[in-house]
Amino acid sequence: EESTNYGEELDYTITGIEPGAGIMSAAEEAVEAYELEDWDISASSSAAMTQALGTAYENEEPVIVTGWTPHWKFAAYDLKYLEDPEGIFGEAEDIHTFAREGLEEEKPEAYTVLENFHWTEEDMGEIMMAINEGQNEAEAAAEWVENNQDKVSEWTEGVSSVEDEEIELIFVAWDSEIASTNMIGKVLEDIGYDVTMTPTEAPYMFQAVATGEADAMVAAWLPLTHAHLLDDYEDDMVDLGVNLEGARTGLVVPEYMDIDSIEDLK
Numbered sequence: 001e002e003s004t005n006y007g008e009e010l011d012y013t014i015t016g017i018e019p020g021a022g023i024m025s026a027a028e029e030a031v032e033a034y035e036l037e038d039w040d041i042s043a044s045s046s047a048a049m050t051q052a053l054g055t056a057y058e059n060e061e062p063v064i065v066t067g068w069t070p071h072w073k074f075a076a077y078d079l080k081y082l083e084d085p086e087g088i089f090g091e092a093e094d095i096h097t098f099a100r101e102g103l104e105e106e107k108p109e110a111y112t113v114l115e116n117f118h119w120t121e122e123d124m125g126e127i128m129m130a131i132n133e134g135q136n137e138a139e140a141a142a143e144w145v146e147n148n149q150d151k152v153s154e155w156t157e158g159v160s161s162v163e164d165e166e167i168e169l170i171f172v173a174w175d176s177e178i179a180s181t182n183m184i185g186k187v188l189e190d191i192g193y194d195v196t197m198t199p200t201e202a203p204y205m206f207q208a209v210a211t212g213e214a215d216a217m218v219a220a221w222l223p224l225t226h227a228h229l230l231d232d233y234e235d236d237m238v239d240l241g242v243n244l245e246g247a248r249t250g251l252v253v254p255e256y257m258d259i260d261s262i263e264d265l266k
């Protein structure tokens, strides 16, 4: 049967996040590909997006957000991805770790831990949920590290501790990357590094690692979401591989909305 036309109720607006995020380019592409002439993507921030989602959900009002997995919103609310028959948002994504050139020679202990780093959506979700329930980001990460020494020791096995050494991790304040960066930062701190974590926007995160301004990041969504950023910088960075499999991005709505595909927005 005909799906409800949500355009008017939503003022033809999809609630986005920071302008530089890959998901925003994908959402713009989806508006084009599905010929959603009247629709716009409102840029704001991840925090503003989750705030808008929560308010709409509490009032059982329609809302469409640029959404991704892993994210605590799927544990907090009954949500669904809109089908994307054109495949604009791709299939499963992996999150990669990248380091600046020279890190392996200059900071081999950090390089080894970053290269070994690999965890799951559940692991990340525990930290995201704790933060979403009000725990301090660093404390939530430290608690996870303490409770998961079996997994952490796989990353640090054979790595000697360091003294008077600094390391700068750069990230974007997406809930997923707040969790992963604080967690791996704590692991590096526990082997002796003085860790700085610098929040920025996606394009500058790649640029900082490629220019050597920052030492590493654990926040590259590939093959699709950050492909356009990788094109510009991949020759100047070292890909340390996947730290989380089975990520995903797309347009996300509450289950109570009578809509199943991006095509239904036309």
Ligand SMILES: C[SH](C)CC(=O)O
Binding pocket: 017, 020, 021, 022, 023, 024, 068, 174, 176, 202, 221, 225, 226, 249
């Ligand atoms: C919001 S996703 C974690 C990453 C991206 O869209 O750039």
